[in-house]
Amino acid sequence: MRLLLLPLLLAAPAAAQAADPTGFATSAEVKAQVQAMDKAMKPGQGFAWQPLVRDGDRSAAIEIWKKPGKPAVHPDQAEYAIVLSGAGTLISGGTLDVSRVVKPDLTEGDRIVGGTTRRLAPGDVILVPAGVPHWFGITGDRLVLLGTKWPSAAK
Secondary structure, eight states: OHHHHHHHHHHHHHHHHHTOOOOOOOHHHHHHHHHHHHHHOOTTOOEEEEEEEEETTEEEEEEEESSOOOOEEOTTEEEEEEEEEEEEEEEESSEEESOEEEETTEEEOSEEESOEEEEEOTTOEEEEOTTOOEEEEEEEEEEEEEEEEEEOTTO
16 A cells, blocks of 8 residues: 555655746846846946746846936835845935826935935845835946835735
């Protein structure tokens, strides 16, 4: 009887893997995506974004910043990021000056008044709650982030 169960036990992990919804990218895949995105960026292009792994409408994406963007607020999304490479500055908190709604999930402004300034380096982890102004500056040639946006709990 034990011999008959052995093939079933060995097959169970493969079946469980097929049903596993986990998104996963190896370090080699992350590096390859960053290199491909770098190569695809046009001269003067300041920002590139591309999903790395997905779960429906949620994703973890590679963000390459070569120029600073505009100060921003995501009213209903928290933003979580890890600095993969490069260096930069994060200004967060305070208030967005001369704000304008660009789309429902994005409000931009001219500057942040009264924010906190932090230097960014590889390995740093960032969590900006929904509704908090933030801005990324670039030190050197680029800043590479692994970023996600998550709907706020109130949504």
